[in-house]
Amino acid sequence: MENSFLIKTKDLVKIYSIGWKKLAALDHVSLNFAKAEFTGVVGPSGSGKTTLLNIIGSLDVPTEGSAEVLGKKVEDLSNRQAAVLRNHSIGFIFQTFNLLPVYTVYENVEFPLLLLGLSADERKQKVIKALEWVDLVDRAKSKPAQLSGGECQRVAIARAVVKKPAIILADEPTANLDAENSHNILRTMEELNRELKTTFIFATHDEKVIRYVRRKITLVDGKVTKDEAMNPTKAEGIGQ
């Protein structure tokens, strides 16, 4: 079943040089991710979570080792090829939402489809669908500034899933949200994961998130110290 993995990293090493000091942000990380996974990467701040997502997301290249995403070796891609890979297959969700402030909710979600060159009809259909998933159809015409943080993050999720990418990478998606919104977001993502079979990988140190994941990878100082299957708690209505 080796070939069914969407993402394979082998002895991934990322070294940052700060002056004469060298720092291994990732230290021989070998991990595989299958289709439809719902995985959390946890670990203290500075343990290399973001660096890992960066490389999987083809935003950065490893110093050593290899990362294969959807059959493509990230370290071998040109800038342009990396952009195409991201455009077609990877959705990003950020801690700070990063919506485009001058555009409406609808237009923010529509943007990735414009980049893909879809027709107006196709775009409309997909955007409405995505807004339905995150339950924001009635806010389609609002601007980001008129939305709450939770709503913004739901728009960001819609924007990430609207093109139905194979992989969604979320870096600390709940760090700027309160408990209720965090749960809300996670339930939405879990549903999408089940319905669309999208692979979700979170970098987080938020306990609330960890309760939902089905696999938990622990990083410490750039090394994988634990990789365990989880039995996600259904956290219906649970606060902090």
Place this chain on the structure above:
Amino acid sequence: MIKFLFKGLLRDRSRSLFPILTVFLGVLLTVVFYGWIQGALTNMIDANARFSTGHVKVMSRAYAKEVDQIPNDLAFIGVEKLTQDLRQQYPGLIWVSRIKFGGLLDIPDEQGETRDQGPVAGMAVDLFSAETREWDILNLADALVRGRLPEKKGEILIGEKYALQLNVEPGETATLISSTMYGSMAMANFTVAGTIRFGVTAMDRGAMIADISDIRAALNMEDAAGEILGLFNDFVYRDERAEEIKAAFNAGYAKDNDEFLPVMDTLPGQSGMADYLKLVGSMSVTVLVIYIIAMSIVLWNAGLMGSLRRYGEIGVRLAMGETKGHLYRSLISESLMVGFIGSVLGTAVGLAITYFLQEKGINISGMMKNASILFSDVMRARITPAIFFIGFLPGMMATFLGTSISGIGVYKRKTANLMKELEA
């Protein structure tokens, strides 16, 4: 995508308003400046043509060499025949003979003694022949201030200011004291029919307009004239045609060395006009280039500020898989929209102002007190076909240049840092 960018522009004022305003102002200034220069040139050419140089002018070779001294002793004889020939050969032009003369104007009292006296700069033109066009060329009817226009021989017009200096009223007698073509003293009595003001300061200083046959009689210049002016029928100067006529005319006399044979020159060729026109031309080019550079720098900075402000947006777009080339081109597209809007508005408003300045004019006689160039005191702008793109193209160009340079930052952005930057 274009629609998407356009929406962004409309909604984000700082993305559109400042750059549009910059382009707008730059284009506006360029258009008005250009219209103004064109107006000034037209004004200068027109005033010179009517009062002094014609569009082309024929003089004797000797006269032409010392034209500034009005050397009537070097005027040519046989003007009648030459004028007829010119009229026949170049019917597209109006041909008129003129004599310029200097001297004293003496105003006698009742006893015939000198009451007032002053130096005069006179011009003798054909006032009374059937085919004369001088009334149109000099616009005499409009220039009249007091009295009436000359109706018969012996009547002259003098400048209004000059009349006030000499205390002379229309209807009074004035005696011209000058010298004949052959150097002896000449005196002739005239009646001042009226006073005039051309609105050309250099012309109105000590001006006297007399009929050419009177002056011929007074100065012993039978069938002679200092100069024959040719003006295009519609009074619009055409450089190429004028040069053609000049070349053809002068070729006809090329073989002979006689100093009293006629020679033709064009308007720009006379009394340093060509240098002046060239200077104005290169001045406008310089100003235009400076405008473009200045506008580009301002817009470049606006672009830099914009990309700082839009750092997050650009980051997300890169993360979402927009290629750098695409993003760069979209910034350029935006700037072209900005350039287009600003340039259209700037040209439109600039044209409106130019039109106003063309119809209304501004009186600059105060600045012309000591000027020796012929220049109408009311300065007007002028709309020429070039004015429609003289601001427009630089406006587009400056936005394009400014954004092309500032947008290079997109290429310098490292995707590896996007996540961290976007988290901040």
